Amino acid sequence: MSGDGMSLRGQRQGRSLWQKIVDLSLTDVSVLVKGIDADSIEELERVLLEADFGVDASMDLVGELESAARRGKVKTEEELRDLLAGRIRQILEAAAPAESPGVGSPEFGAADAVRPHVILVLGVNGTGKTTTAAKLARRAMDAGLTVVLAATDTFRSGAQEQLRIWADRLGADFVGGQPGGDPAAVAFDATRAAAARGADVLIVDTAGRLHTQANLMEELRKIDRVIGRLVEGAPHERLLVVDSTAGQNVLNQVRDFGEGLPLTGIVLSKYDSTARGGTVVAVSREFGVPVGWLGTGEGDRDLAPFEVGPYLDKLLR
Ligand SMILES: Nc1nc2c(ncn2[C@@H]2O[C@H](COP(=O)(O)OP(=O)(O)O)[C@@H](O)[C@H]2O)c(=O)[nH]1
Numbered sequence: 001m002s003g004d005g006m007s008l009r010g011q012r013q014g015r016s017l018w019q020k021i022v023d024l025s026l027t028d029v030s031v032l033v034k035g036i037d038a039d040s041i042e043e044l045e046r047v048l049l050e051a052d053f054g055v056d057a058s059m060d061l062v063g064e065l066e067s068a069a070r071r072g073k074v075k076t077e078e079e080l081r082d083l084l085a086g087r088i089r090q091i092l093e094a095a096a097p098a099e100s101p102g103v104g105s106p107e108f109g110a111a112d113a114v115r116p117h118v119i120l121v122l123g124v125n126g127t128g129k130t131t132t133a134a135k136l137a138r139r140a141m142d143a144g145l146t147v148v149l150a151a152t153d154t155f156r157s158g159a160q161e162q163l164r165i166w167a168d169r170l171g172a173d174f175v176g177g178q179p180g181g182d183p184a185a186v187a188f189d190a191t192r193a194a195a196a197r198g199a200d201v202l203i204v205d206t207a208g209r210l211h212t213q214a215n216l217m218e219e220l221r222k223i224d225r226v227i228g229r230l231v232e233g234a235p236h237e238r239l240l241v242v243d244s245t246a247g248q249n250v251l252n253q254v255r256d257f258g259e260g261l262p263l264t265g266i267v268l269s270k271y272d273s274t275a276r277g278g279t280v281v282a283v284s285r286e287f288g289v290p291v292g293w294l295g296t297g298e299g300d301r302d303l304a305p306f307e308v309g310p311y312l313d314k315l316l317r
């Protein structure tokens with residue numbers, strides 16, 4: 001391939017989803033006269049799948065376009081863009097909202113709220129759980145709330161230390177456990193300590209994998225139960241952290257953890273490292289769990305609430 005071809009390809013990879021869709025020329029005069037053909041539909045499906053929309057959401061969007069085209073509703077690029085934006089918005093807004101107002105939501109921190117508000121942070125190793133726990137702590141502390149961070153991964157020696165360092169840096173309280181100790185016992189101690197100190201928020205970091213024969217999901221459910229026995233309605237949030245660069249694996253992780261525990265929201269970490277934003281739509285469409293947060297870097301302030309408007313603007317600009 002010539003040097004020119006390579007640079008063209010490079011340019012194409014940096015383009016937004018919308019620019020790639022425009023490249024398909026779905027609204028060219030010839031296409032509109034003949035109706036959208038099977039090849040164009042297949043191409044659109046490919047573009048959506050490559051952007052991590054997943055099979056269900058891609059088929060959904062393509063089906064929406066086909067039926068609108070048949071009714072003569074998409075003749076211009078603007079109409080095509082509005083159609084996609086409208087359907088994606090519907091999918092995102094249909095994902096169930098969290099039962100209780102999370103940290104960062106306007107209702108959070110009401111005087112009559114249960115204390116401590118407990119957040120369980122879940123996910124496989126390396127997705128960004130510990131970093132996210134620190135980011136949530138930072139956010140709560142910036143809002144004037146007191147925070148306890150708990151490290152229940154007693155098997156990986158570095159795991160406890162990593163969260164302890166964050167806690168020191170942030171000025172949050174920290175509760176950890178003995179190496180190899182029972183994770184549920186750490187959760188118990190942390191919840192009791194948070195309640196005794198009158199802390200506003202308890203954030204519980206968990207293991208992504210166990211180094212014993214025990215089943216991870218059983219262990220997590222045990223932690224969840226222990227917390228629930230000590231504080232009314234706790235944990236109030238069960239956030240699954242997924243790596244937005246992990247593509248199809250994200251859907252498997254949401255499925256697996258969602259079968260183990262009722263998730264209240266998804267944190268899409270490393271959003272700064274991907275140009276493929278479709279995961280948000282795929283997760284909402286297939287599981288009805290809302291994406292609540294985007295991780296946008298490695299620092300403690302690199303966490304942004306997920307908002308549909310800006311998301312659509314970026315995707316379809
Ligand atoms: N670029 C980027 N890196 C992140 C983000 N969140 C976490 N990381 C990095 O991902 C790596 C794993 O994070 P960690 O919190 O230890 O994951 P854990 O194993 O799930 O607890 C670390 O190097 C983090 O700094 C993010 O939103 N953006």
Ligand SMILES: [Mg+2]
Pocket residue numbers: 129130131159
């Ligand atoms: Mg960790």
